[in-house]
Amino acid sequence: DAKTTQPPSMDCAEGRAANLPCNHSTISGNEYVYWYRQIHSQGPQYIIHGLKNNETNEMASLIITEDRKSSTLILPHATLRDTAVYYCIVRVHPKAAGNKLTFGGGTRVLVKP
Amino acid sequence: DTAVSQTPKYLVTQMGNDKSIKCEQNLGHDTMYWYKQDSKKFLKIMFSYNNKELIINETVPNRFSPKSPDKAHLNLHINSLELGDSAVYFCASSLMTSGVSNEQFFGPGTRLTVL
Numbered sequence: 583d584a585k586t587t588q589p590p591s592m593d594c595a596e597g598r599a600a601n602l603p604c605n606h607s608t609i610s611g612n613e614y615v616y617w618y619r620q621i622h623s624q625g626p627q628y629i630i631h632g633l634k635n636n637e638t639n640e641m642a643s644l645i646i647t648e649d650r651k652s653s654t655l656i657l658p659h660a661t662l663r664d665t666a667v668y669y670c671i672v673r674v675h676p677k678a679a680g681n682k683l684t685f686g687g688g689t690r691v692l693v694k695p
Numbered sequence: 696d697t698a699v700s701q702t703p704k705y706l707v708t709q710m711g712n713d714k715s716i717k718c719e720q721n722l723g724h725d726t727m728y729w730y731k732q733d734s735k736k737f738l739k740i741m742f743s744y745n746n747k748e749l750i751i752n753e754t755v756p757n758r759f760s761p762k763s764p765d766k767a768h769l770n771l772h773i774n775s776l777e778l779g780d781s782a783v784y785f786c787a788s789s790l791m792t793s794g795v796s797n798e799q800f801f802g803p804g805t806r807l808t809v810l
Contacts, residue, residue, distance in 0.1 A: 685739070
């Protein structure tokens, strides 16, 4: 699976959009971009994933650059409950790889009032 | 209503003891996992079972033995506990045969402390 690079931490104001970058310059054509988050003392939680197109769900939006070498997770209106460590994971389709998630260091996001 | 549950939530034990952690999911998933999160907060896959068969076995000491009595349960037995086994252990499940999403659902974790 391709390696990802994320900033170790970032702050965000409550009610504003939080833009979380992820670099994955060695991504292969069959690899997806997944985002999970881990709120303190809880298990990781799936947020969103994509292959080439931008994706949106009730939690967030995922913007993938045209060359697929980087992506941005957008939390449109951050709340205090969004304070967590956010993980960007790149991997082949789960059926091909046994569905293993390889977590890096993630970005520690602190939403401030 | 809990989707993925683990017992116990906390486990404190002495070095050399044998202990088990239990995991159950009521999501109808066919694949279950064990992850370990150490003191530096890195999450690493340990094992994965699909339909009760082992499909992922990372480089884990053979003191760790997973057991899957059925698709809804995956237990982790640890023999001869060592100080370095202290960590938070997370169970997860997913539907391997699903379409695109295939997200994993994680349990609340079991904090193991070896004294």
